[in-house]
Amino acid sequence: MQKGELLYEGKAKKVYRTDDPDTYLVEFKDDATAFNGQKKGTIRDKGELNNKISTRLFRLLEKEGIATHLVEQISDREMLVKALEIIPVEVVVRNIAAGSLAKRLGLAEGTPVARTVVEYYYKSDELGDPLINDDHIAAMNLAGASEMAAIRKTALAVNDFLRRYMDERNLILVDFKLEFGRHKGRILLGDEISPDTCRFWDKQSREKLDKDRFRRDLGGVEEAYQEIWKRLGEN
Ligand code: C5P
Structure with a gap:
């Protein structure tokens, strides 16, 4: 290739x-x-x-x-x-309040949410990726209603699987971001799923093992990414 x-x-x-x-x-x-x-x-x-x-x-x-x-x-x-035609919507799924959700709703970081939260952000560096809803997505023709229904369903299915999988590896899946795109008439999950795009906490110590270590200057960034690979690599 x-x-x-x-x-x-x-x-x-x-x-x-x-x-x-x-x-x-x-x-x-x-x-x-x-x-x-x-x-x-x-x-x-x-x-x-x-x-x-x-x-x-x-x-x-x-x-x-x-x-x-x-x-x-x-x-x-x-x-x-x-090759995907990327839909310019970042899909964030949250199980526990952290980051921008904790800030927006005034929740203490680490508060579990009573129901899984799905959020959409408009992918625009110029605008700083603003939070949007289904009406904004329709108003700007970013994706069709049936496409968004499929995306939401898939995002929740990813959460169900990953949450369980990470739990078995002693990790809490706090939240994560997905991107989707069109390929030959189908919607596919694109981009990446990594410690850059997810929050992972150790189940016992609740130590952060993701990009928050870089964002907040906590040190041990490389070691955290290595630790995630180690836990996944052990099946
Ligand atoms: O910052 P915020 O709390 O909204 O992030 C929610 C989740 O989405 C986090 O796991 C973060 O790593 C991810 N995210 C991302 N890319 C962005 C914004 C957030 O991967 N541009």
């Missing part, structure tokens, strides 16, 4: 065309940003770890009947994926 034109460079990934128009190549970088790009840094080996972690989780989700963009991992930092 030939690496072609660079299509897009994001904060943590680059996406290239390949010689197959239906397949893109994703390269995971060590660069990390937070607070809409205001904080910048690098996390050693993050690209490699997020590639491995995402590949593992996408494979497991495929086994559960959830369609993802994963084709295969082709090197330490590279993954082949189905």
